[in-house]
Amino acid sequence: MIHMKRFLTFTIAGMAAHTALAMPLTVPQIQAESTQTTRYDCKDGKTVSVQYTNTRNRQSFAALTVDGRKLLFVSVMASSGARYVADRFVWWTKGPQANLYDDTAAKDSPPLLADCQARAK
Template sequence: MNAPSLKVAAGLAVLSWSVVGSASDLTIHLSGSEPISRKTVRYQCDTQGSKMGLPAEVFSVEYVNGAGNSLAIVPVGGHSLIFANIMSGSGARYAALQYIWWDAGGRGVTFSSDSIAGSLTSECHRVE
């Protein structure tokens, strides 16, 4: 293989590695004997949700619980954001960046954001 071909092949290898490398998996090691549970729930939100970065179509949220942690992985702005459970008077309330994902039990799910642009809220519902 001549030098220019070798450079092109090396460049393509680096490019393909960076594309493959951009998709990430995360492993978190948690101490304790409590089993880890995972549940995926599908949602659809109103049009305000898509303006805030949620998918316009039906999307999935993964809930991970165990070892004293409760997390919700929500697709926002084309990324999977990890929301951590925070204190709530009712239901399960999760926070990430400026966002709140709040499953208030029988009252439904809200997605809200407080930013310089102001407070925004979207109403969401489970899709079976």
């Protein structure tokens, strides 16, 4: 019996409907355990789709498009909820709600995406 391993693979096309070609990112050393996509409706009327991946070694990732760039966010320690970072951006979820921040903006700056609510499944 051959034991097949699932590896962490993100398909860039899955993050943006208008992308014609898919370039998968495969990291054989990190095995994905579960993947789910959640759509959020934000206060400003925008919608964002986020692909979450949890791995067997208890790492978590979130893939989403910010300013036209497809980014892979990595989970980091948070006082509450789940906090993911990529480049200068922070995607912070608490239950079904989420906000996107620019970590280089002034402390009192509003989120780039505010009061995003996960759609019911």
